[in-house]
Amino acid sequence: MEHIVGIDLGTTNSLIAYVDDAGPQVVADSGTGQKTLPSIVSFLPNERVVVGREAGELARTQPLSTIRSVKRFMGLGMGHISPADRKRYRFVDDQEDSASLVRFAIHDRQVTPPEVSAVILRALRERATAALQAEVRKVVITVPAYFNDSQRQATKDAGKLAGLEVIRLLNEPTAAALAYGLHTKEEGLIAVYDFGGGTFDVSILRLHTGIFEVLSTNGNTRLGGDDIDQCIAERFLLAELTEALRNDPQVLNNALRAAEKAKQVLSEQEETVLNLTLPEKGIQISRSLSRQEMEAAVEEIVARTLEPCRQALKDAGLETHDIEEVVLVGGSTRMPLVRQRVGEFFGRTPLTDIDPDEVVALGAAVQADTLSGRRRDMLLLDVVPLSLGIETMGGVMSHLIERNTTIPASVKEMFTTAVDDQTAVAVHVLQGERELVQDCRSLARFSIPIEPKPAGVPRVEVTFMIDANGILNVSATDLRTGRERSLEVKPSYGLTDEEVERLLEESIDFAEEDIEQRLLIEARTEADTVLHATDKALSQNASFLQEGEEEQIAQVVQKVREACAGEDYDLIRDLTEELSQVTTPFAQRIMDSSIQAALGEKQLSDL
Amino acid sequence: MATPTVARCWRCQDEHRPQVFCPACEALQPLPPDIDYFTLFGLARHPRLDEQALAQTYYELSRQLHPDLHQTGTAQEREASLQNTALVNRAYRTLRDPVQRGRYWLALNGEPLGKENNKVPPALALFVFEVQEKLAAVREARPAETEGTQDALAGLRAEMTQVRDDLDDRMRDLQHRLAANFSKWGQADGSSALLSELKRVLSEMAYLRTLTRDVEKALSIL
Numbered sequence: 001m002e003h004i005v006g007i008d009l010g011t012t013n014s015l016i017a018y019v020d021d022a023g024p025q026v027v028a029d030s031g032t033g034q035k036t037l038p039s040i041v042s043f044l045p046n047e048r049v050v051v052g053r054e055a056g057e058l059a060r061t062q063p064l065s066t067i068r069s070v071k072r073f074m075g076l077g078m079g080h081i082s083p084a085d086r087k088r089y090r091f092v093d094d095q096e097d098s099a100s101l102v103r104f105a106i107h108d109r110q111v112t113p114p115e116v117s118a119v120i121l122r123a124l125r126e127r128a129t130a131a132l133q134a135e136v137r138k139v140v141i142t143v144p145a146y147f148n149d150s151q152r153q154a155t156k157d158a159g160k161l162a163g164l165e166v167i168r169l170l171n172e173p174t175a176a177a178l179a180y181g182l183h184t185k186e187e188g189l190i191a192v193y194d195f196g197g198g199t200f201d202v203s204i205l206r207l208h209t210g211i212f213e214v215l216s217t218n219g220n221t222r223l224g225g226d227d228i229d230q231c232i233a234e235r236f237l238l239a240e241l242t243e244a245l246r247n248d249p250q251v252l253n254n255a256l257r258a259a260e261k262a263k264q265v266l267s268e269q270e271e272t273v274l275n276l277t278l279p280e281k282g283i284q285i286s287r288s289l290s291r292q293e294m295e296a297a298v299e300e301i302v303a304r305t306l307e308p309c310r311q312a313l314k315d316a317g318l319e320t321h322d323i324e325e326v327v328l329v330g331g332s333t334r335m336p337l338v339r340q341r342v343g344e345f346f347g348r349t350p351l352t353d354i355d356p357d358e359v360v361a362l363g364a365a366v367q368a369d370t371l372s373g374r375r376r377d378m379l380l381l382d383v384v385p386l387s388l389g390i391e392t393m394g395g396v397m398s399h400l401i402e403r404n405t406t407i408p409a410s411v412k413e414m415f416t417t418a419v420d421d422q423t424a425v426a427v428h429v430l431q432g433e434r435e436l437v438q439d440c441r442s443l444a445r446f447s448i449p450i451e452p453k454p455a456g457v458p459r460v461e462v463t464f465m466i467d468a469n470g471i472l473n474v475s476a477t478d479l480r481t482g483r484e485r486s487l488e489v490k491p492s493y494g495l496t497d498e499e500v501e502r503l504l505e506e507s508i509d510f511a512e513e514d515i516e517q518r519l520l521i522e523a524r525t526e527a528d529t530v531l532h533a534t535d536k537a538l539s540q541n542a543s544f545l546q547e548g549e550e551e552q553i554a555q556v557v558q559k560v561r562e563a564c565a566g567e568d569y570d571l572i573r574d575l576t577e578e579l580s581q582v583t584t585p586f587a588q589r590i591m592d593s594s595i596q597a598a599l600g601e602k603q604l605s606d607l
Numbered sequence: 608m609a610t611p612t613v614a615r616c617w618r619c620q621d622e623h624r625p626q627v628f629c630p631a632c633e634a635l636q637p638l639p640p641d642i643d644y645f646t647l648f649g650l651a652r653h654p655r656l657d658e659q660a661l662a663q664t665y666y667e668l669s670r671q672l673h674p675d676l677h678q679t680g681t682a683q684e685r686e687a688s689l690q691n692t693a694l695v696n697r698a699y700r701t702l703r704d705p706v707q708r709g710r711y712w713l714a715l716n717g718e719p720l721g722k723e724n725n726k727v728p729p730a731l732a733l734f735v736f737e738v739q740e741k742l743a744a745v746r747e748a749r750p751a752e753t754e755g756t757q758d759a760l761a762g763l764r765a766e767m768t769q770v771r772d773d774l775d776d777r778m779r780d781l782q783h784r785l786a787a788n789f790s791k792w793g794q795a796d797g798s799s800a801l802l803s804e805l806k807r808v809l810s811e812m813a814y815l816r817t818l819t820r821d822v823e824k825a826l827s828i829l
Contacts, residue, residue: 168675370675
């Protein structure tokens with residue numbers, strides 16, 4: 001059966017997981033054994049791309065061509081970029097259109113956030129391909145529950161660019177609940193507090209005989225551990241530097257990494273040393289930092305997560321004491337201060353049984369299992385996080401679908417003309433809770449084609465459908481003729497279908513490199529398997545070796561190991577084959593003897 | 608809003624009463640888009656209903672229809688699953704909330720609550736006037752910009768809290784009246800009196816909801 005895998009495309013780290021007979025599990029990198037892939041992508045001048053820890057190393061020296069936390073930029077327009085981000089990266093600024101999609105300027109190329117994410121997705125896919133020894137094409141990707149339509153669409157585009165079929169976008173807190181539900185089979189009301197590297201979500205769920213019903217969700221897609229790092233770096237490191245150095249991307253990047261490291265250490269210890277050493281810039285800072293000092297500095301950031309919790313409870317019609325279990329998700333919940341504040345807010349000790357870094361990927365794998373048709377005992381009823389509406393007269397937003405409505409959700413709206421012989425009606429789709437259009441996020445615009453008739457005569461019914469991914473689809477029917485009218489929807493902050501196609505074509509070069517990469521991974525995996533079996537046989541069955549055989553095998557083993565360190569997959573394959581051949585007689589003797597032993601036993605038991 | 612009585616299976620052409628799965632070939636069927644919500648949930652067409660039974664049926668329908676469980680089906684089945692689930696979700700959202708259910712009931716009886724709903728209901732006129740005056744006082748106090756006038760703000764906050772409690776009391780009272788009205792439908796006594804009482808109660812509730820939102824907004828900045 002075809003595998004559908006689950007992907008946690010995180011701000012800081014990304015993971016890929018699948019379900020087998022042993023349950024959901026995260027795939028580790030076959031080389032390093034690491035389960036998390038840092039969500040860092042570095043673009044080299046020679047058109048090569050590096051992802052993960054290696055890219056993290058490159059960030060120290062090449063901060064402008066190395067993108068971290070790309071998730072923060074998904075589905076945004078240039079107008080949403082913060083001054084702090086402008087210091088760290090170079091963007092393609094379109095003077096004519098400040099509402100245009102974010103594009104990084106890297107070397108002489110333009111790179112959109114979905115393209116950067118696609119690089120991460122491809123790397124994860126390689127991992128899963130190697131682990132499953134099978135092509136991986138269909139995926140479930142998790143997104144913050146509070147992601148709006150543009151951010152979701154951008155994530156879907158990233159999947160497409162990576163050659164994947166995204167069969168579901170799953171909300172991260174819901175994924176976590178799924179992983180916990182499977183784990184403990186709880187029933188009742190739970191709150192999931194998901195504080196990650198760049199985003200914060202809270203969801204309130206009712207668990208009911210295998211149904212996970214989301215009652216409400218809230219959050220902030222621009223609040224996470226990154227902000228804590230920024231705060232520590234600014235307060236304790238950058239404050240001591242000159243204006244020019246503070247704005248230097250390399251200094252900034254190194255200060256942020258130092259802050260991140262100190263934050264992590266202070267989750268375990270009471271005190272640490274904060275270091276920032278860049279001799280070429282004349283910087284040499286080393287100072288002690290206590291947990292108490294850090295907590296006082298970041299207290300305000302943590303406090304900002306509690307208002308969404310209050311709102312989510314209110315929307316669910318619940319009080320804190322109704323919540324029976326609180327689940328913590330996301331790397332930022334490792335901080336003792338976060339655990340303490342969440343515990344105080346809900347009046348109970350939060351659950352942390354599952355590794356907060358892995359729980360979302362595990363939940364995504366569980367959902368992938370359901371979608372593949374292998375499991376029917378669990379069902380998610382999720383909601384749309386933000387109200388959807390259209391612009392009406394006077395720049396006012398008219399709500400069509402309220403936030404926290406269970407998805408899929410659809411609503412029909414009738415449109416007609418205001419003047420005679422009008423040939424089109426323009427529709428502007430918005431998302432948000434505020435009354436005025438200018439305070440809401442613009443999602444898309446489309447125009448309904450209309451046959452020229454006297455004003456008010458044409459009647460076109462438009463269906464707004466938010467699908468199970470939380471993504472909007474619109475369709476129109478002319479009620480007079482009963483005909484479907486096709487609509488061209490132009491996303492406000494997204495790639496058009498044509499752009500996705502073009503980027504896909506451009507990435508064919510990439511794909512060829514990927515095939516090479518995959519062949520290499522497969523060859524190494526195969527070699528590993530044979531090497532492992534040989535080692536085991538040699539240590540357990542040395543008595544079956546014949547004169548000189550051990551030396552002969554050892555020579556080939558050595559050659560295979562050397563080949564695996566290189567990149568020539570043909571050589572690795574050939575040598576692996578050679579190793580199989582030289583060990584065949586030895587393996588045959590072991591097998592013969594065990595068959596004889598088995599037969600012997602059988603004869604004994606037959607007696 | 609009439610509910611169609613016969614449906615034809617898209618796969619085997621069997622004709623049957625509208626239902627989720629074809630009784631002949633078990634294929635998932637697109638539900639008639641104009642099916643009334645009570646019928647959809649297998650309930651009597653009556654505004655008073657058993658909320659627990661409603662939730663139970665909702666879970667059962669979701670288990671049968673949800674797109675997650677039809678991902679491996681044909682394009683037609685996936686589309687039917689999507690449309691049906693959207694319909695069931697909308698119906699459940701309407702029926703579980705007494706106010707929305709009441710409005711739906713009015714529409715179902717050919718008496719939709721129209722524009723009159725935007726005017727201040729006469730019974731509330733005096734109360735609304737008082738609350739609006741207090742809200743204006745809060746706006747004039749500009750709490751966001753004022754420092755050092757904590758006493759004045761505390762006074763406003765106390766008044767607003769009192770208003771909110773008043774609103775809550777009135778809302779509870781209206782909820783009782785609504786429930787009482789629901790349970791009288793279908794009995795012998797004049798349905799036109801019931802109809803106008805239902806319209807009155809729902810208009811007042813809609814108005815108080817908007818007012819409550821304004822008062823809470825005021826309280827959050829005080």
